[in-house]
Amino acid sequence: MHIVNIYLPQVNNAGIAFNEAIYLRIRTELIQKFGGLTQYDQVPAIGYWKENADKPISKDLVIHYEVICNRLTKKYWADFRLQMEKTFEQTQILIVAHPILAL
Numbered sequence: 001m002h003i004v005n006i007y008l009p010q011v012n013n014a015g016i017a018f019n020e021a022i023y024l025r026i027r028t029e030l031i032q033k034f035g036g037l038t039q040y041d042q043v044p045a046i047g048y049w050k051e052n053a054d055k056p057i058s059k060d061l062v063i064h065y066e067v068i069c070n071r072l073t074k075k076y077w078a079d080f081r082l083q084m085e086k087t088f089e090q091t092q093i094l095i096v097a098h099p100i101l102a103l
Helices: 020-034 074-087
Strands: 002-009 038-040 046-049 058-069 094-099
Touching (some): 002 020, 020 058, 074 094
Antiparallel strands (some): 002 058, 002 094, 046 058
């Protein structure tokens, strides 16, 4: 089994919030495919990063989704990531997976 963490922006690059219908569509897709989803939306969840020494620190307001899948299908997640980057007009959407052992 794997736990997959998906970090989605709450606002676009101009600081305008995305329509809630986008998140509803994504949640519905993930719940139908994996049988459930956990959403961490403690407001505000803020992600910070530094691209290089010449640029200031960047930040994003993020929503964190988490799903558990029995098998990790890399093609599905690569396609999903590309779809999210297009939907949210981002250079990169972070999706990470970790193997887990349910006790």
